[in-house]
Amino acid sequence: xxxxLKRFHYITALLSSSAILLFLYFQNxxxxxxxxxxxxxxxxxxxxxxxxxxxxxxxxxxxxRYKPTVPILLNSTNSELHPNISSxxxxxxxxxxxxxxxxxxxxxxxxxxxxxxxxxxxxDRCRTCAVVGNSGNLLGSNYGQQIxxxxxxxxxxxxxxxxxxxxxxxxxxxxxxxxxxxxDLDDNTHLVLLxxxxxxxxxxxxxxxxxxxxxxxxxVPSTIKASKDKVMILHPEFIRYVHDNWAEGHGRxxxxxxLTLIFALHICDKVKVFGFGATSDRNxxxxxxxxxxxxxxxxxxxxxxxxxxxxxHQENKILMYKxxx
Ligand code: C5P
Numbered sequence: 440x441x442x443x444l445k446r447f448h449y450i451t452a453l454l455s456s457s458a459i460l461l462f463l464y465f466q467n468x469x470x471x472x473x474x475x476x477x478x479x480x481x482x483x484x485x486x487x488x489x490x491x492x493x494x495x496x497x498x499x500x501x502x503x504r505y506k507p508t509v510p511i512l513l514n515s516t517n518s519e520l521h522p523n524i525s526s527x528x529x530x531x532x533x534x535x536x537x538x539x540x541x542x543x544x545x546x547x548x549x550x551x552x553x554x555x556x557x558x559x560x561x562x563d564r565c566r567t568c569a570v571v572g573n574s575g576n577l578l579g580s581n582y583g584q585q586i587x588x589x590x591x592x593x594x595x596x597x598x599x600x601x602x603x604x605x606x607x608x609x610x611x612x613x614x615x616x617x618x619x620x621x622x623d624l625d626d627n628t629h630l631v632l633l634x635x636x637x638x639x640x641x642x643x644x645x646x647x648x649x650x651x652x653x654x655x656x657x658x659v660p661s662t663i664k665a666s667k668d669k670v671m672i673l674h675p676e677f678i679r680y681v682h683d684n685w686a687e688g689h690g691r692x693x694x695x696x697x698l699t700l701i702f703a704l705h706i707c708d709k710v711k712v713f714g715f716g717a718t719s720d721r722n723x724x725x726x727x728x729x730x731x732x733x734x735x736x737x738x739x740x741x742x743x744x745x746x747x748x749x750x751x752h753q754e755n756k757i758l759m760y761k762x763x764x
Pocket of ligand 1: 575596714717
């Protein structure tokens, strides 16, 4: 009887310890399963963010042109210009009143943010951008929501949003302009000045202070409604780089739209392009007015710019939304 009881106790102990061992085993495997599930998920998230960051090195055509180290926005530490760039830039628009560039730059950065903007590129960044040109192909496109869903929405010159929201959206994080194309901005928008002469830098200072510059080669607004803390200035070396590397010297200097697109390639990880494209008779038309400009007319190499933009699309570096052409 005692032997039977002992055997019974022995079997119960054996069974319970096996149950405990089995429990522990499954618990651990659940941990393992859970762990591998989470690492699978995070690996997938990482892969997704890598999808966002375009592989800039996978096209020799692109690598030959793209220079990651070029200064994009001006600040007090990168403002000194190489003599070649200085002379090229200062002769783009011949207006009187050429002042001392260095003095003007000193004034600029006592007034506007003196920062290293957008030096945060890396595998974890996933910044999507919409570049919105002013082409009439936006009318009836219904692109508004798609445009607004991007982190940055970069608009150009006078392109309005009011009354055109359905086709062009209503978010504007950046607007690229120069004195002759200036419009008022809301407080959330970065004013990005495209300076084509020293006087443009002086106009920016004047517009926020004395308001005494009202004339360049034409009449310009004496002031602008915009947030002083959000002002940025394209670097003259960047303008020259776009002219040399991307427009391959066509035109005297690149169009605002083309410069904006290359600017976006440098500060964004995914670039979607809206509102670019002329009419079939080669006119630049606008979605908001009736003006027509032959795009090969004037200072820009419109035809070559278009070819380069199409090539960027072919190489998967930008995504073109062609609207109703
Ligand atoms: O006419 P505006 O210069 O203000 O337009 C901004 C930019 O939009 C142009 O520099 C050009 O690159 C682009 N655009 C275009 N096709 C049009 C009108 C403008 O590609 N029909």
